[in-house]
Amino acid sequence: MAKSSTSTLKPLFLAFLAFLAAVCICYYRTTYFPLYLREEVRVVPDHRLAEILSLDHRGFLADMYFIQVSLHSGSLMWKPLKFQFDSDWAYGMMNVITDLDPKFHTAYLFSGMGLIHGLNDVKRARPILEKGMAVFPDNWELPFWIGYDHYNYLEDYETASHFLWQAFQKPNAPKAFLSMMLSALRESGDYERALAAMQVLIAGTTRESLKSVYQAKLIQLQNLAHLQKKARDFKEKFGRWPERLDDLAAKGLIDKIPQDPYGMTYRWKPDRRMVVMEPRKTTP
Structure with a gap:
């Protein structure tokens, strides 16, 4: 019986020692090696220089730059408030990225989705998304995000309706944003197109x-x-x-x-x- 009791307590004792060691290590690390955050040095390279540095591996360098921008944007979720999003650098980098790899579809989308940290970012994102529209003329997502950003952030219904209507005309465009497009068309006074959108809504409705x-x-x-x-x-x-x-x-x-x-x-x-x-x- 005594032997059984000892064999039961031994794992518990070892687990306690491991926990105590982890606490001590954590205390030592945070006390003597505290986390120190400082602003990064950020520079937007000239796209011609970036092409030379890529050594003909432009897609790889574009991926590295994209990861850098993504980390800068995402890290703001846990950094103190004194660290702010560097819009000029981030969108300058996205421009270089899409110059290095013009078919980097995710980079175009990310400009209008994940990088919007303020109202002015909507204006910075638009030329990059429009650059993507020239490369992917049949893609509905790129004009959609221009329209979405102008509708929700700037309340610029005229611009929003223009791009949402473009997105709606693309192949395989979903009808999920039809109500938002209809609202933008109505607010901008484009009642003819709003009528067409409403007729599509009615045709797709089964509930009387x-x-x-x-x-x-x-x-x-x-x-x-x-x-x-x-x-x-x-x-x-x-x-x-x-x-x-x-x-x-x-x-x-x-x-x-x-x-x-x-x-x-x-x-x-x-x-x-x-x-x-x-x-x-x-x-x-």
Whole structure:
């Protein structure tokens, strides 16, 4: 019995000693060799010099540079706040990387996905993504990320709708971003394309309750598109934009302002030269 008890305690004792040794080593290391962080020296090499240094292994050097940029971006998750993302260096490096390896598809995508640390990064990412679009003309992801970034970060709906529409036209483009594209098209006043997007949504819907909601929104977009077209006709005929939608009826371009299926009211916005909708004002 005593022998059995001893054989049971021995592994526990050894485990305790191992744990104690690990604690002592950790304490010694952190006390006498504390972690010291400092800013790296970062330089964007000239792409011609980088090509010479690559010794005809441009793809390999592009991979090494890409890892360097990825580590700089990802390490900010655990570094103190005084360490900030170096946007100029990171995007300068991504430009060199895609010069070294023009078919580095992941690098183009990463510019618009993983490297967005601030609003100005959206503007830095755009030319790199557009460079990728020239190399991969049938790829939907590259224009999508330009549109996504401008929609979510800058609220630049005109640019967002332009690139999201391009992405939607590409082969094998998914319909998952159709609602976002529809919102961007509507916000930018491109009601004709918004109508086309809504028709695709309706065609892909099997739920009758949702289809009825989409049908009402389709009528709403038809009204907006019709009024916007008549406003352009007004401009062509009279050399100026209307001051209000009532001007369209007064000049005989429409019979009356159409009824909105949700009770909204349509209004002409002179500063944007487009028809918008807003809640109907009620008298108290």
